[in-house]
Amino acid sequence: MSFSYITQALATRRAEGLFRQRVLVEHACASRITIAGEQYLNFASNDYLGLATKLDATQLVSIEAGSRSSALVTGYLSVHQQLERQLCGALGYEAALLFPSGFAANTSTLKALFTSGEKQFSAAVFQDKLNHASLIDGGLAGNAKFVRFNHNDLNHLRSRLEKTKANNKLIVTEGVFSMDGDTAPIVEISKLAQSHSSWLMVDDAHAFGVIGENGLGTVDTGIRPEILVVTFGKAMGCQGAAVLASRQVIEYLVQFNREFVYTTALSPIMASVALHQLNRLLLATEPRDKLSRNIAYFKKLISATKLSTIPSDTAIQPLVFGTSENVIAAQNKLKQKGIWVGAIRPPTVPQNTARLRITITAEHSTQDIEYLVSALVEVS
Structure with a gap:
C-alpha cells in the first residue's frame, strides 16, 4: 500500500x-x-x-496586508528598505536581506553559498554539533563538505580546519544555543577563522536584543561576522528575519538564494511591525x-x-x-x-x-x- x-x-x-x-x-x-x-x-x-504586545496601528509605517509579489518583481517596498537600513545602522553592516523566518534565512543562505557550478569549486562548512536544525539542513543541502565539531570545542574546530583542503571555508555557530542556553566563544572562534582564511556565520536568534552591553548580541563582542542572521520572533517580539553581510554577499544572495528569489516578499504590515519593534528593542x-x-x-x-x-x-x-x-x-x-x-x-x-x-x-x-x-x- x-x-x-x-x-x-x-x-x-x-x-x-x-x-x-x-x-x-x-x-x-x-x-x-x-x-x-x-x-x-x-x-x-x-x-x-x-x-510581543498589542500595537496601535497608527504607530506603523504601513498597514498594507500583502506585498503582492516577490521582492524581485514588485514586492520590495520602502518599508522593507527602511527596516534593512535600520538593521544595518544598528549592527554596522553594509547591506541586509529580509526573510519570513529565521529557518528560511539560515537554510537558504547556506544552500545558496554552497551551490556553485564552478569546476574549481572547493568548499567546507564547519558546524557546531549543537547548531539549530535550520543551520544543519542548510549545510547539508549545499555542495560543500559538511564537517561537525564538538560543541564550543576550539581545539576540535582547529584540528578540523587544519585538516581541510577546501579553498572556501565557513564556520557556522549560534550566538546563544537555543536548547542549552550557553554562548559561543565568538572572539576565539573569530580568531581561528582569520588564522585559517575562513569566514564566520553566526545565527544570533537568541542573542540579538538581550546579550551584550547594548543588547546587540555578537556585535557587542566587537566581532562582526562575515554573515550575521538575526530573527525577529524572539526578543523583538514579532516575525521575520534578516541576513546581514557585505554589499557583495547580499547581491550574491539576491542572485542565487532561491528562497528569496521565488518567495512573495515579507508582508508590508509585518515589516512595519518589525521596524517599530526594532526601535523599541534598541531602547529597551x-x-x-x-x-x-x-x-x-x-x-x-x-x-x-x-x-x-x-x-x-x-x-x-x-x-x-x-x-x-x-x-x-x-x-x-x-x-x-x-x-x-x-x-x-x-x-x-x-x-x-x-x-x-x-x-x-x-x-x-x-x-x-x-x-x-x-x-x-x-x-x-
Missing part, C-alpha cells in the same frame, strides 16, 4: 514517547499563558523582553536590566537546591531529566501547579538529555521565580 510507512512512523513516535502535538493557546504574554481555559505562569516563551535598556536581574535571581535560588541546570547565563535555563518519560511526567506535575514549561525531547536534543527548557523573561516577578523554583524542587 502506498505511503504505508506514514502509519508506522506515527505509531513508532507514539510508542517512544516522542509524539508532538500542537497546543491551542487562547491568550499569552511573556509571563502568563491561558490554555483550555486555565491560566499558567509562562516559563516557555521566547518573548524575553516582553515586547530597562527590560534588559530586569531580565539580567531575573536570570541572576533564578540561578541563585537554583544553586541553593539539589537541582542542577545546564550552565547558562542567558534567559534559557535547561533542567535535564534524561528520558522522555521523566521529562513529560515533570512537565505534567508542573501544569498541575499552574506552571507551563516546555518539555524538549529527542530528536531536538540528544538521547537521554530530555529536558525542561525554562525561559526567564523581564516580565516575571521575583514571586513568579520563587514559585517556579519551589515547584521544580517538588516535581524533581
Whole structure:
C-alpha cells in the first residue's frame, strides 16, 4: 500500500514517547499563558523582553496586508528598505536581506553559498554539533563538505580546519544555543577563522536584543561576522528575519538564494511591525536590566537546591531529566501547579538529555521565580 510507512512512523513516535502535538493557546504574554481555559505562569516563551504586545496601528509605517509579489518583481517596498537600513545602522553592516523566518534565512543562505557550478569549486562548512536544525539542513543541502565539531570545542574546530583542503571555508555557530542556553566563544572562534582564511556565520536568534552591553548580541563582542542572521520572533517580539553581510554577499544572495528569489516578499504590515519593534528593542535598556536581574535571581535560588541546570547565563535555563518519560511526567506535575514549561525531547536534543527548557523573561516577578523554583524542587 502506498505511503504505508506514514502509519508506522506515527505509531513508532507514539510508542517512544516522542509524539508532538500542537497546543491551542487562547491568550499569552511573556509571563502568563491561558490554555483550555486555565491560566499558567509562562516559563516557555521566547518573548524575553516582553515586547510581543498589542500595537496601535497608527504607530506603523504601513498597514498594507500583502506585498503582492516577490521582492524581485514588485514586492520590495520602502518599508522593507527602511527596516534593512535600520538593521544595518544598528549592527554596522553594509547591506541586509529580509526573510519570513529565521529557518528560511539560515537554510537558504547556506544552500545558496554552497551551490556553485564552478569546476574549481572547493568548499567546507564547519558546524557546531549543537547548531539549530535550520543551520544543519542548510549545510547539508549545499555542495560543500559538511564537517561537525564538538560543541564550543576550539581545539576540535582547529584540528578540523587544519585538516581541510577546501579553498572556501565557513564556520557556522549560534550566538546563544537555543536548547542549552550557553554562548559561543565568538572572539576565539573569530580568531581561528582569520588564522585559517575562513569566514564566520553566526545565527544570533537568541542573542540579538538581550546579550551584550547594548543588547546587540555578537556585535557587542566587537566581532562582526562575515554573515550575521538575526530573527525577529524572539526578543523583538514579532516575525521575520534578516541576513546581514557585505554589499557583495547580499547581491550574491539576491542572485542565487532561491528562497528569496521565488518567495512573495515579507508582508508590508509585518515589516512595519518589525521596524517599530526594532526601535523599541534598541531602547529597551530597562527590560534588559530586569531580565539580567531575573536570570541572576533564578540561578541563585537554583544553586541553593539539589537541582542542577545546564550552565547558562542567558534567559534559557535547561533542567535535564534524561528520558522522555521523566521529562513529560515533570512537565505534567508542573501544569498541575499552574506552571507551563516546555518539555524538549529527542530528536531536538540528544538521547537521554530530555529536558525542561525554562525561559526567564523581564516580565516575571521575583514571586513568579520563587514559585517556579519551589515547584521544580517538588516535581524533581
